[in-house]
Amino acid sequence: MEPRPRSFYVLSAVFALFLLFLYGPTLTIAILSFQGPGGGLTFPMRGVSTYWFHDLFAQQAVGDIWGSFGRSIVLGLMVMVTTVVVSVMGGLAFRKRFTGSGVLFYLIITALVIPSILISLGVGLMFSQADMTVHWATSGFGAQLTWTLPFGLLIMFAVFNRFDKSYEEAARDLGATPWQTLRHVVLPIIAPSLIGVALFGFTLSYDEFARTLLTAGSYNTLPLEIYGMTTNVTSPVLYALGTLTTLFSLAIIGIFLALALLGSRRRARAASDAGKGLL
Amino acid sequence: MNPSAARLSSRRRAAPFPESVAMQSRPNLAGWLMVSPLALVLAVFLVAPIVLIAVVSFWTATEFSIVPAFSWENYDFLFGSSVTYRVFLNTFKYAAIVWALTFLIGFTVAYYLAFHIRTQTWQIALFLLCTIPFWTSNIIRMISWIPFLGRNGIANSALLSWGVIDAPLEWLLFSDFAVILAFVHLYTLFMVVPIFNTMMRIDKPLIEAARDAGASGPQILWNVILPLTKPGIMIGTIFVVTLVMGDFITVRFMSGSQSANVGRLISNDIALLQYPSASATAIVLLATVLLTIGILLRFVDIRKEL
Amino acid sequence: AQNIKDITLRQFGTGVSNLNEVAQKVKEDLGFTLEMTALDTDSVTQRAATQPNSFDIADIEYFICKKVWAAGNLQAMDTTKLENYDKIVGIFKTGKLNDDSVIAQGTAPHTVGFTTGQHGTEFVQEESGWMTLIPTIYNADTLGIRPDLIGRPIKNWSELLNPEFKGKASILDISSIGIMDMAMVVESMGEYTYPDKGNMTRDEIDMTLALFTEAKKNGQFRAFWKSFDESVNLMASGEVVIQSMWSPAITAVKSRGIDCVYQPLEEGYRSWGGGLGISNALSGIELDAAYEYINWYLSGWVGGFLMRQGYYSAVPETSKAFMSDNEWGYWFEGKPATDVITSPQGDPLAQAGDLRDGGSFEERMGSVACWNSVMDENQYMVRKWNEFIAA
Amino acid sequence: MNTVIQDLELVSVTKRYGTTVAVDAVSHHFRPASYTCLLGPSGCGKSSTLRMIAGHESVSDGSILLAHRDISHLPPAKRGTAMMFQNYALFPHLSVADNVAFSLKMKGVDATDRRAKAAEMLDLVDLTALADRLPAQLSGGQQQRVALARALITRPQVLLLDEPLSALDPFLRVRMRTELRNLQKELGISFVHVTHGQDEALALADEIVVMNNAVIEQAGPAREVFNAPRTRFVAQFMGGHNVIALPQGHYAIRSDAVQVTGPDAGQMDAHVTAIEYQGTHVSVLSRIAGDQEVTALVPDAAFFDAPHHPGDRIGLTWDDRNLHKLTA
Amino acid sequence: MNTVIQDLELVSVTKRYGTTVAVDAVSHHFRPASYTCLLGPSGCGKSSTLRMIAGHESVSDGSILLAHRDISHLPPAKRGTAMMFQNYALFPHLSVADNVAFSLKMKGVDATDRRAKAAEMLDLVDLTALADRLPAQLSGGQQQRVALARALITRPQVLLLDEPLSALDPFLRVRMRTELRNLQKELGISFVHVTHGQDEALALADEIVVMNNAVIEQAGPAREVFNAPRTRFVAQFMGGHNVIALPQGHYAIRSDAVQVTGPDAGQMDAHVTAIEYQGTHVSVLSRIAGDQEVTALVPDAAFFDAPHHPGDRIGLTWDDRNLHKLTA
Numbered sequence A: 001m002e003p004r005p006r007s008f009y010v011l012s013a014v015f016a017l018f019l020l021f022l023y024g025p026t027l028t029i030a031i032l033s034f035q036g037p038g039g040g041l042t043f044p045m046r047g048v049s050t051y052w053f054h055d056l057f058a059q060q061a062v063g064d065i066w067g068s069f070g071r072s073i074v075l076g077l078m079v080m081v082t083t084v085v086v087s088v089m090g091g092l093a094f095r096k097r098f099t100g101s102g103v104l105f106y107l108i109i110t111a112l113v114i115p116s117i118l119i120s121l122g123v124g125l126m127f128s129q130a131d132m133t134v135h136w137a138t139s140g141f142g143a144q145l146t147w148t149l150p151f152g153l154l155i156m157f158a159v160f161n162r163f164d165k166s167y168e169e170a171a172r173d174l175g176a177t178p179w180q181t182l183r184h185v186v187l188p189i190i191a192p193s194l195i196g197v198a199l200f201g202f203t204l205s206y207d208e209f210a211r212t213l214l215t216a217g218s219y220n221t222l223p224l225e226i227y228g229m230t231t232n233v234t235s236p237v238l239y240a241l242g243t244l245t246t247l248f249s250l251a252i253i254g255i256f257l258a259l260a261l262l263g264s265r266r267r268a269r270a271a272s273d274a275g276k277g278l279l
Numbered sequence B: 001m002n003p004s005a006a007r008l009s010s011r012r013r014a015a016p017f018p019e020s021v022a023m024q025s026r027p028n029l030a031g032w033l034m035v036s037p038l039a040l041v042l043a044v045f046l047v048a049p050i051v052l053i054a055v056v057s058f059w060t061a062t063e064f065s066i067v068p069a070f071s072w073e074n075y076d077f078l079f080g081s082s083v084t085y086r087v088f089l090n091t092f093k094y095a096a097i098v099w100a101l102t103f104l105i106g107f108t109v110a111y112y113l114a115f116h117i118r119t120q121t122w123q124i125a126l127f128l129l130c131t132i133p134f135w136t137s138n139i140i141r142m143i144s145w146i147p148f149l150g151r152n153g154i155a156n157s158a159l160l161s162w163g164v165i166d167a168p169l170e171w172l173l174f175s176d177f178a179v180i181l182a183f184v185h186l187y188t189l190f191m192v193v194p195i196f197n198t199m200m201r202i203d204k205p206l207i208e209a210a211r212d213a214g215a216s217g218p219q220i221l222w223n224v225i226l227p228l229t230k231p232g233i234m235i236g237t238i239f240v241v242t243l244v245m246g247d248f249i250t251v252r253f254m255s256g257s258q259s260a261n262v263g264r265l266i267s268n269d270i271a272l273l274q275y276p277s278a279s280a281t282a283i284v285l286l287a288t289v290l291l292t293i294g295i296l297l298r299f300v301d302i303r304k305e306l
Numbered sequence C: 001a002q003n004i005k006d007i008t009l010r011q012f013g014t015g016v017s018n019l020n021e022v023a024q025k026v027k028e029d030l031g032f033t034l035e036m037t038a039l040d041t042d043s044v045t046q047r048a049a050t051q052p053n054s055f056d057i058a059d060i061e062y063f064i065c066k067k068v069w070a071a072g073n074l075q076a077m078d079t080t081k082l083e084n085y086d087k088i089v090g091i092f093k094t095g096k097l098n099d100d101s102v103i104a105q106g107t108a109p110h111t112v113g114f115t116t117g118q119h120g121t122e123f124v125q126e127e128s129g130w131m132t133l134i135p136t137i138y139n140a141d142t143l144g145i146r147p148d149l150i151g152r153p154i155k156n157w158s159e160l161l162n163p164e165f166k167g168k169a170s171i172l173d174i175s176s177i178g179i180m181d182m183a184m185v186v187e188s189m190g191e192y193t194y195p196d197k198g199n200m201t202r203d204e205i206d207m208t209l210a211l212f213t214e215a216k217k218n219g220q221f222r223a224f225w226k227s228f229d230e231s232v233n234l235m236a237s238g239e240v241v242i243q244s245m246w247s248p249a250i251t252a253v254k255s256r257g258i259d260c261v262y263q264p265l266e267e268g269y270r271s272w273g274g275g276l277g278i279s280n281a282l283s284g285i286e287l288d289a290a291y292e293y294i295n296w297y298l299s300g301w302v303g304g305f306l307m308r309q310g311y312y313s314a315v316p317e318t319s320k321a322f323m324s325d326n327e328w329g330y331w332f333e334g335k336p337a338t339d340v341i342t343s344p345q346g347d348p349l350a351q352a353g354d355l356r357d358g359g360s361f362e363e364r365m366g367s368v369a370c371w372n373s374v375m376d377e378n379q380y381m382v383r384k385w386n387e388f389i390a391a
Numbered sequence D, E: 001m002n003t004v005i006q007d008l009e010l011v012s013v014t015k016r017y018g019t020t021v022a023v024d025a026v027s028h029h030f031r032p033a034s035y036t037c038l039l040g041p042s043g044c045g046k047s048s049t050l051r052m053i054a055g056h057e058s059v060s061d062g063s064i065l066l067a068h069r070d071i072s073h074l075p076p077a078k079r080g081t082a083m084m085f086q087n088y089a090l091f092p093h094l095s096v097a098d099n100v101a102f103s104l105k106m107k108g109v110d111a112t113d114r115r116a117k118a119a120e121m122l123d124l125v126d127l128t129a130l131a132d133r134l135p136a137q138l139s140g141g142q143q144q145r146v147a148l149a150r151a152l153i154t155r156p157q158v159l160l161l162d163e164p165l166s167a168l169d170p171f172l173r174v175r176m177r178t179e180l181r182n183l184q185k186e187l188g189i190s191f192v193h194v195t196h197g198q199d200e201a202l203a204l205a206d207e208i209v210v211m212n213n214a215v216i217e218q219a220g221p222a223r224e225v226f227n228a229p230r231t232r233f234v235a236q237f238m239g240g241h242n243v244i245a246l247p248q249g250h251y252a253i254r255s256d257a258v259q260v261t262g263p264d265a266g267q268m269d270a271h272v273t274a275i276e277y278q279g280t281h282v283s284v285l286s287r288i289a290g291d292q293e294v295t296a297l298v299p300d301a302a303f304f305d306a307p308h309h310p311g312d313r314i315g316l317t318w319d320d321r322n323l324h325k326l327t328a
Ligand SMILES: Nc1ncnc2c1ncn2[C@@H]1O[C@H](COP(=O)(O)OP(=O)(O)OP(=O)(O)O)[C@@H](O)[C@H]1O
Pocket: B012, B013, B014, B015, D017, D020, D021, D022, D040, D041, D042, D043, D044, D045, D046, D047, D048, D049, D196
């Protein structure tokens, strides 16, 4: 091992502090969610129990956690699939200049930087002026796409910036049609990045608050419900929900990571004595 | 192949689909077809709403509805009130302070991960460790500071019991401190990720070359790493600045509703059904954000640096 | 033919009364489905005003009704179809609790409670047979305090701005309600007496908000709150010791075993009332279901349920049957509890011998100084309010 | 493999990128079943030419004929050509066998047939044992052979190779070029191989096409191009030659045809400027009057018997019959 | 530049990465002011050795001496060495002049002085005209010279070069190696140059250090290493040699010392397996009894007077004095 410079130890300490800073509140919540039945939102703990997790699954006084959870999942999946498909198409198209590509690029940047509440406001206004009903699956869906698509596209731009075009030429050379090239060559090669885009699409939607606020209509998505709960619920059930949603998010990442790992394992298993001889 | 040669050759191969005969005659069509879903989404959910907001900013409102008109009243009121200027100033203040802090922390963390952690496995593992808290609901992450910072919260209790302070610190919660703390907590990752990305793409021999030329650690940082990380810093800056400037919840929660930024002005107006007035503020905010980002984009070609 | 049991009615309102237990009971008693969405006050206003298709039943406050009725999203209800119309307390019909009561300032429910017909657009000041909202719930609000942390009697609204409570006071950030709390404070301080608190002039608005802005800048307030649960947390955690508060918030603080008083004050209460409105889009069997639901609502079970949390029912008589004598005595009549009083969730709120803060229904609702209001200068007030919050 | 031998012809083929002319009205007839190297400095248009033949670049002007059929506007896979890419462009997600069978899969050949044919090709390039590996698990030479197999499975009449050896280290490069050469002989089809290494071209090619500035400077059998360079450029680029300006014009003379003598004993006098040891030979660089550089390639034994050093005065001599007049 | 000539010595230097031993107790004395090439196959430990000398890799065991001073634990810039990196590692955000002046800036030299010194160095490598360009705007050869100037401005006693020519095309490679060689002579300092091209090593090096499997197989003057390879590995790796197993042991013989005769006329009979034209020579690959490959390097004129073709039977003959016994 190479010797470590002193700065390494200083920075390690800084990094540890940073982690503490990041995790502190989340851990606070996690701990508080194990309050006893008489516990409140703040310390001190009044007993230790899993009461609030049970309570989470019981009917709440107001609202509908699991309904909103379900909606968020469905919406997240809708956004995820759309983001992946549209980003890939966009990414492919943007590899080549076409009339209007500059304008479209700046629109993408605008979508990325526009304060979310403006989208909420604008889409809400538009629907009401057009006499249409806002609904999480229409207006909410569209409003969220203005946030996930720029992310997806930026990732795709980065991916295609590094994509070796000779793969496509090789495929064409071997008789693949444009569609076959996409299906059998381009998509499999960029698949790991697509998993990233999908993950981003899902979680950005799953956690999106501001853009959904005025566009979700009658039924809350999970973040709106949580927001509602912060104004309606005064029990650690809120924290139990926080803890559980964190675990859920972790499970999602875990699944995606496992998928990615499994894929590479399967490939790696094919042979392990690679490159032993010169030939 | 050396890096610049690689760059040259990739640029030379820039034309994506070698023009096959079929495509040559209508080079735009395929592109248009492929971006049409994207264009449609952006047209309907971005352009149209912005246009509508711009239009409505000239309308008037009643208690319960908005009335088409052409009136400068909303803007008059907005620019006529000293509160507006203070709130915009406050918005910039938050953006500037949060930017500085997230940059410092984000750069340090990314630097540590990219240059002090030696194996890629550890780099990825520690990086993921940084991202995990970001998968919790933002709102929950925010309010989780409250039991920590409150008058009788963990921080005060600890400080009291250690004898560091005699009376609870009031400014820990419901203060600018709390707002900035929460912002930093929420958004540092947006700085870490792009900076880490660019740093990972810095050729390691460059660092060795600098060391070979006698540069000390800080000199390498200043003369080599910092300039080469500029694109990542810019992208992170764009994220953080827009997120902070557009925020309206964090400020409300963490200041105990006592402070305001432009986002809150808008959301308050919306809450009170004052859409035209909200729209006018929104247009001014949008202009401000776009201007800020426009200036930032002068320093980095986002498309090339991705 | 459509079966009433297949019908789903979508109701929205604040968390105060949009309780899932009500929906459950509706399912049991009436057979149809009631979907509940709980929102904060502003969102409720917004939805009532701008999203007529997103609901069938609007559970809103009277002052909201004043704002949004003209939007035409609601239809008036025929009082002849209401079984318990006669038993609704006078406040919602004539504005008077008793014949000799004085009508309080502000947007009193009866002033926006009636209209000319099913699709009437104007409010009328007499019982026209067409009600805009069916009253369901109301209360007399005052300041909540932490007696354990204050340690002395509090008698006046002016105490809210007492420098003694610097950094420990709070007020709510809902303009139509907050401005009335402010007015109570201003009058109590002797700064000014409003000809009509419920309908201030621009100058009065400026003066009132200037006074509070000054206090805000001096650090009087710890935080502002927007929903009653925020007020609960502020109070329970000890961040705040005196603040505008709502009744169930007091209940919630108390149920955690923390001493909290809904302090009756010499200047009287600031009151509010809520009711159910029906979407203009309802007709036929759904409209029938809505009437059925409303009649059920007034028939006592919900009243009892709400009264146990410290609210009052619009038809107290019917609720009595759904409450124990001890509960009725404690909550309505202001009598000492004869046994433990518990919250609907079963947490103890009062022990035998305890009295309700403020006393009986008559004492409390009889001392209402003003109602939550929407003024003629509402637009102006709202903007100034916004500035106050942003200042 | 019994491919009918077909000839490839470029007729005044031009490639323009915007205003740059990458290939300027190039005409050439590639002999059937021959190994041709396209040789030239960076940017001279070699790749562009190859890619036009392959169909990966459109022809701006002129036409490309294969077996007298104009293929200029056919898609790559329909031309009867196959291309091997510089860094092989093996599909990283597919196993060696799947890479090789790719074109069959695209054609819809069923899996068993595909596998059988791929196995055949892998056998040809001696990679049967590695059929299940991923490209990343192969060495450079192995990757190169996979790329070959993948290109050859389409039974092309012409195989196009763009710097197929440049990714290999020098040791491997020499071994692989022998394999390429043998394979071409075995298959009896045409190989067109782009390189900028003259030694590679000499070792491999039946015919060398030297390009410069978007045009062909000289084309012909390897020996002819080496021994009888037509222009100064070709003489210099092929290496091993001196270009000497004499009153009658420019002449080329092979470095190994120049002998070093003592001063004043040769045809002309020179100053040694550098000595480069090359193992079997030593290259003596010297400067003659008129500031012209002349290199003499001396067998090592001879050199070290009478070594020279930079700065020494020497004489240079040659048989005038070895002087070869250049046209440009 | 009047650097005092200093000698560099490795004393039993070892580099371990975890369990792999990349460099195994290597000792070597680099002659002062000499051009040394570290030659060897991929992974043999060349770069590791060079990087330990430079100070970019710590020494696991042993020591490195420069001018009899142990520099093993000094920071790179304090060693008196300078390194030129494989892909040059030019700072992409700095102009050519700023790249060259970088080390001076680090030392705190003020801007005017810096610029003057950088101009001097740029003049040395003939790049004055390009001082304001960014690295991306330079060709490979130009980049290489900037890297050289940047390394030399620190006035090192030893310049370390890791495959400095591998990014260049063959034509340029030959030109640049001459420049490197001249520069070393001009500066009079030691160059240690890592390569895996034996021709490069022969052309450049005063001394060649052949590494294999983490150890030095042979070190010595270029001619000695080429003419008298000590081991089979060195003989094969240096090229131009045949290794023949005879009853008495393994022998090396230079390919140009093997003559081709008619069948049955030589010392042994062989079958031609391949012919490789090399311009001035033709390489005749053949197989003798015992399945051994023997290559004969025949001058082109001689070969084409009596050409052979793969499959032909020929005889091979040599002067036994040219056989060189190998130790391993
Ligand atoms: N897609 C392109 N767009 C614009 N110019 C191009 C493109 N491809 C090649 N060129 C230009 O055409 C000329 C010939 O390029 P080409 O790639 O054919 O050269 P080459 O002989 O293969 O060079 P190298 O040996 O470097 O590969 C060069 O000047 C190059 O810059």
